[in-house]
Amino acid sequence: MDKLKDNDKSIIVRTEELSKSFLNGQSIIKATDRINLTIASGEFTAVVGPSGSGKTTLLNLIGGLTKPSSGKVFVKGTDINQLKDKELVNFRLHNIGFVFQLLNLIPVLTVEENIGFVMELQGADKEQRIARTAELLELIGMKDRAGSRPSTLSGGQKQRVAVARALASKPLFILADEPTANLDTEAAETLLNTMLLLNEKEKITFLFSTHDPRVMNKARRLITLEDGRITKDERYVR
Amino acid sequence: MKIIYKMAFRNIFRKKGRSGLIIIIIALGVFAASFGVSLSNGWSESVYREHIDMQTSQLQIHANKFSDANEVAEFMDKSVVQETLSAVDEVVYASYRLKTNALLSTAYTSVGLILIGVDRDEEIKVSSIHSTIGSDDGNFFESDIVRPIVISKSSAERLNAGINSKIILSLQDSSGEIQRTMFRVGGLYQTNSTRFDNTTAFVKKSDLIPYLNIPEEAIHEVAIVVKDFRQCDEVKHKLSQLLPRHDIKKWDELYPLLHLINAWHGIATFLFLLLFFIALGVSTTNFMMMSVLERKGEFRMLNKVGMAGNRIGLMIIMETLFTTLIAISIGLLLCVLAAETFSKSGIDIKFLFDNNSRHGYSTVIYPTINNRDFVHIFVLVPAISIIATLSPIKKVLK
Numbered sequence: 001m002d003k004l005k006d007n008d009k010s011i012i013v014r015t016e017e018l019s020k021s022f023l024n025g026q027s028i029i030k031a032t033d034r035i036n037l038t039i040a041s042g043e044f045t046a047v048v049g050p051s052g053s054g055k056t057t058l059l060n061l062i063g064g065l066t067k068p069s070s071g072k073v074f075v076k077g078t079d080i081n082q083l084k085d086k087e088l089v090n091f092r093l094h095n096i097g098f099v100f101q102l103l104n105l106i107p108v109l110t111v112e113e114n115i116g117f118v119m120e121l122q123g124a125d126k127e128q129r130i131a132r133t134a135e136l137l138e139l140i141g142m143k144d145r146a147g148s149r150p151s152t153l154s155g156g157q158k159q160r161v162a163v164a165r166a167l168a169s170k171p172l173f174i175l176a177d178e179p180t181a182n183l184d185t186e187a188a189e190t191l192l193n194t195m196l197l198l199n200e201k202e203k204i205t206f207l208f209s210t211h212d213p214r215v216m217n218k219a220r221r222l223i224t225l226e227d228g229r230i231t232k233d234e235r236y237v238r
Numbered sequence: 239m240k241i242i243y244k245m246a247f248r249n250i251f252r253k254k255g256r257s258g259l260i261i262i263i264i265a266l267g268v269f270a271a272s273f274g275v276s277l278s279n280g281w282s283e284s285v286y287r288e289h290i291d292m293q294t295s296q297l298q299i300h301a302n303k304f305s306d307a308n309e310v311a312e313f314m315d316k317s318v319v320q321e322t323l324s325a326v327d328e329v330v331y332a333s334y335r336l337k338t339n340a341l342l343s344t345a346y347t348s349v350g351l352i353l354i355g356v357d358r359d360e361e362i363k364v365s366s367i368h369s370t371i372g373s374d375d376g377n378f379f380e381s382d383i384v385r386p387i388v389i390s391k392s393s394a395e396r397l398n399a400g401i402n403s404k405i406i407l408s409l410q411d412s413s414g415e416i417q418r419t420m421f422r423v424g425g426l427y428q429t430n431s432t433r434f435d436n437t438t439a440f441v442k443k444s445d446l447i448p449y450l451n452i453p454e455e456a457i458h459e460v461a462i463v464v465k466d467f468r469q470c471d472e473v474k475h476k477l478s479q480l481l482p483r484h485d486i487k488k489w490d491e492l493y494p495l496l497h498l499i500n501a502w503h504g505i506a507t508f509l510f511l512l513l514f515f516i517a518l519g520v521s522t523t524n525f526m527m528m529s530v531l532e533r534k535g536e537f538r539m540l541n542k543v544g545m546a547g548n549r550i551g552l553m554i555i556m557e558t559l560f561t562t563l564i565a566i567s568i569g570l571l572l573c574v575l576a577a578e579t580f581s582k583s584g585i586d587i588k589f590l591f592d593n594n595s596r597h598g599y600s601t602v603i604y605p606t607i608n609n610r611d612f613v614h615i616f617v618l619v620p621a622i623s624i625i626a627t628l629s630p631i632k633k634v635l636k
Contacts, residue, residue: 063542086546086547090546092543093545103535106245108248108252109244118544120241121241121549165543
C-alpha cells in the first residue's frame with residue numbers, strides 16, 4: 001500500500017487506526033478494524049469485499065456520517081471527528097459529495113434544481129450556479145431533461161443526476177455507496193463511464209464501495225476489505 | 239433560503255389526498271370557529287342593542303338621591319345639565335325625561351309601572367321604542383289624541399285596552415299628594431323584553447309635568463348617546479367631574495345583567511376558541527408526524543449532503559405554515575361569505591324557544607365579523623400549528 005504523508009499536497013483523506021464496533025445483543029461486532037488508508041487527489045478507487053466486510057461503514061466513517069469507536073479520519077488535514085455536529089454538517093456541505101444507493105434526489109425538485117441544490121445550500125451566486133448546472137447537464141447528457149422531476153427518470157438517469165449534484169460544488173472527493181446496485185447492465189455502464197469522464201475532466205476524486213464486478217473493472221485502485229480489515233490494495237492502469 | 243421555501247411549498251402537493259384532507263379539516267374548523275364567534279358577536283350585539291337602544295341608553299344622569307324609588311322630588315335643573323352636555327363633544331344626543339311610578343287603571347284591572355315623560359323629538363334619537371310600534375298599533379306621539387299614552391301590548395292586554403282606550407293614571411306628586419288624570423292610548427309598543435314591557439309606559443313630558451308639582455324645567459333623567467360606544471367610560475368620567483352633584487351611570491351599571499352577559503360572552507368565546515385550538519394542535523401534530531416519519535430517509539439524505547438540522551426543521555415548519563395559511567384563507571373566506579349571506583336576513587333561532595317568551599333579545603341573529611377576531615385566528619392558528627409541528631421535527635431529527 002502506498003504510504004503518503006499528510007504534507008503531500010495530493011492527499012485528500014487519511015485514516016489512522018480507524019475502528020468501528022457495534023453492539024449486537026451481547027456480542028461486539030467489529031465493522032472496521034484499525035484501518036490505515038490514504039486517498040490521493042484524482043483517484044478512482046473502489047472499496048470491495050463481501051457483504052458485511054465493512055465497506056459502507058468505512059465510507060460512512062470517511063464521510064463523517066458516523067463516529068469511529070477509535071482512530072482518526074483526516075480530510076485535507078482536518079480531523080473531522082473533532083468537529084461539532086453543526087460544523088461537521090457544514091464541512092460535508094463544502095467538501096464532500098455523496099451518491100447513495102437509493103433516495104438520492106429530492107422528489108419535489110427538478111433535475112436542474114437537484115443539481116444546483118448543494119450549491120444553493122452553500123449560498124453560491126445564482127449566475128454561477130446556473131452556469132455550473134448547465135455545464136453538468138451537458139456533461140451527463142441530460143440537458144433535455146432539465147425540467148423533469150425525478151419520478152419521470154429511469155434508475156440510471158437518477159444516479160447520473162445524483163453524481164452531477166455531488167460534483168456541482170467541486171468537492172474534495174465524492175463518496176458513492178454501491179451506486180450501481182439497483183441498475184441494469186446498460187445503466188450501470190453509462191453511469192460508470194459518466195463518473196470516469198468526470199473524474200478525468202474535473203479531476204474529482206471518487207471513492208465508492210461496491211461488489212459489482214463491472215465497477216471493479218473500471219476502478220484504478222481496488223481496496224479489498226475482509227472482516228473490517230484491508231487485505232489487498234491494488235492499483236491498475238486502465 | 240428560497241430553495242427551502244420552494245421545497246416546503248411543493249411538499250404540500252406530494253400527497254394531494256392527505257394534504258387536501260387536512261386543509262379541508264382546518265378550513266372547516268376555522269370556518270366553524272370564526273362563524274361561531276361572529277354569531278356570538280351578533281347575538282351579543284343584539285342583546286346590547288335591545289337593552290341599550292330600548293331601555294337604558296348608553297349613559298344616564300339622575301339627581302344623586304333619585305335612586306330606584308324614583309323620587310319625584312329629586313329632580314335636576316334641565317338648563318344646567320343641558321349646558322354641561324353641550325360642552326362635551328362626545329355627547330351626540332340627549333333626551334331629558336320625567337320619571338315616576340304610576341298606577342294605570344281601567345274598568346278591568348290596574349297595573350303599576352314606571353311612567354316616563356318624554357319629548358318625542360329628543361326621545362326618538364336615543365331610543366328605538368318608536369320603531370317597535372306597528373302600523374296598526376298607533377304611533378309614538380304623532381297623532382292628535384289629547385294626552386296620549388304609549389303602553390306595551392302586554393300591558394294593553396292586561397288592561398283590556400286598545401288604541402284610543404281611556405286609562406286612568408294615579409301618581410304621587412312631589413309633595414306626596416295623589417294625583418289622578420285620564421289619558422288615552424295612543425300607541426302600543428312591543429320590545430323583546432317582557433320585563434320591560436310590563437313595567438314601562440310613556441307619556442308626553444308636557445302632559446305629565448302639571449301633575450308632579452315640580453318646576454317646568456325640572457327633569458328626573460337624562461338618557462345620552464355618545465359618538466363612539468367605546469367612549470362611554472371616558473364620557474362618564476368627564477361628566478362625573480362636570481356634574482359632581484349628579485349620579486352618572488353607564489349602561490352596564492343600569493342593567494348589571496348586561497355586564498354579566500358581556501363577561502360571560504368573553505369567557506364563552508375564549509373557551510370555544512381554546513377547544514378549537516387544542517383540536518387543531520392535535521390534528522396538526524398527527525398529520526405532520528405521518529408526513530415527516532414517512533420521509534425520514536429523505537431527511538437523512540438531506541442531512542448527509544449538508545443540509546443542517548435547523549434548515550430541515552425550517553422546511554417542515556414552512557410546510558405546516560403554508561398548509562395552514564391556505565386552510566385559514568379558505569375558512570375565513572367561507573365565514574365572510576356566510577356572514578354576508580345572513581347579514582341582511584339574519585338567522586332566526588326562534589324554534590329553540592317557547593313562542594311566548596321574550597327574554598330581552600331578538601331571536602334573529604345577524605352574524606357580526608369583528609376584525610380583531612379574524613386577526614386572532616390568522617395569528618394564532620399558524621402559531622399553534624407551528625408549535626404542534628415541533629414534536630414531529632424533534633422525532634425526525636433524532
